[in-house]
Amino acid sequence: MDEEKRALVNQVIGQLQTVIDPELLVDVVNLGLIYRVDIDDEGNCLVTMTLTTAGCPLNDYLNREIRQAVGQLDAIKQVDIKLVWYPVWTPERLSEQAKQQLGIKDEPAPAPKEINLHQPIKTFADQYPEFTEDMAEIGFNRIKIPGMLETVGRLMTLPMGCRAMGFDLEEVKEKLRLKGYEVSE
Structure with missing residues (x-):
């Protein structure tokens, strides 16, 4: 032009x-x-x-x-x-x-949901309300048993849970990433 x-x-x-x-x-x-x-x-x-x-x-x-x-x-x-x-x-x-x-404000991007493999799963259930349901969808059905998070969940890490359930840790990490979690070691 x-x-x-x-x-x-x-x-x-x-x-x-x-x-x-x-x-x-x-x-x-x-x-x-x-x-x-x-x-x-x-x-x-x-x-x-x-x-x-x-x-x-x-x-x-x-x-x-x-x-x-x-x-x-x-x-x-x-x-x-x-x-x-x-x-x-x-x-x-x-x-x-x-x-x-x-009067429209740009919404800040939501903070990433961070999962550290060395922390107990109870930490993430307390931090992210949807975590328990997300874990159940992945196959960790026991997480929904009443009292499970308050007892075993205070000690159980994601790698320990994968070993106990016979799940591949890398596959579980990928499924969590697809659900919006950042998984770190």
Whole structure:
């Protein structure tokens, strides 16, 4: 794309930033609704966009506002809008500015569930509420026997449990990894 056309595309994007979603009070660019802007040599502009939902009641309103805003540029002769549904809009498409404006905070990644092979399994059952169920699904059914964690679980490590049950430790470690645990020695 030549420099002149790139400058015109940037002007179009600037105009699109004046089109505000009346429900969310954020412009269509920062909402992540605009996927592409194409301008041909005759000054015809094609805005490829999506909506937050397929049944969005603002479709006609946004189309009208986009045509009006972009049409104010002297170099633009015609504005067409191509509505697409792929990729699907998700909140991840929001700009940082939009997230701040809407009060959306990025959730920190959950801390990894760490399993140290030298610690008793009771430690992990206390730390991770789903651990007991995860272990039972792997085949350690005795873990659900009332009192088992409070007695044997206070001493039993994962390698000891694998030996007692006849399970391959490496296979159990892999199954735990698939369930989101980090296994360390």
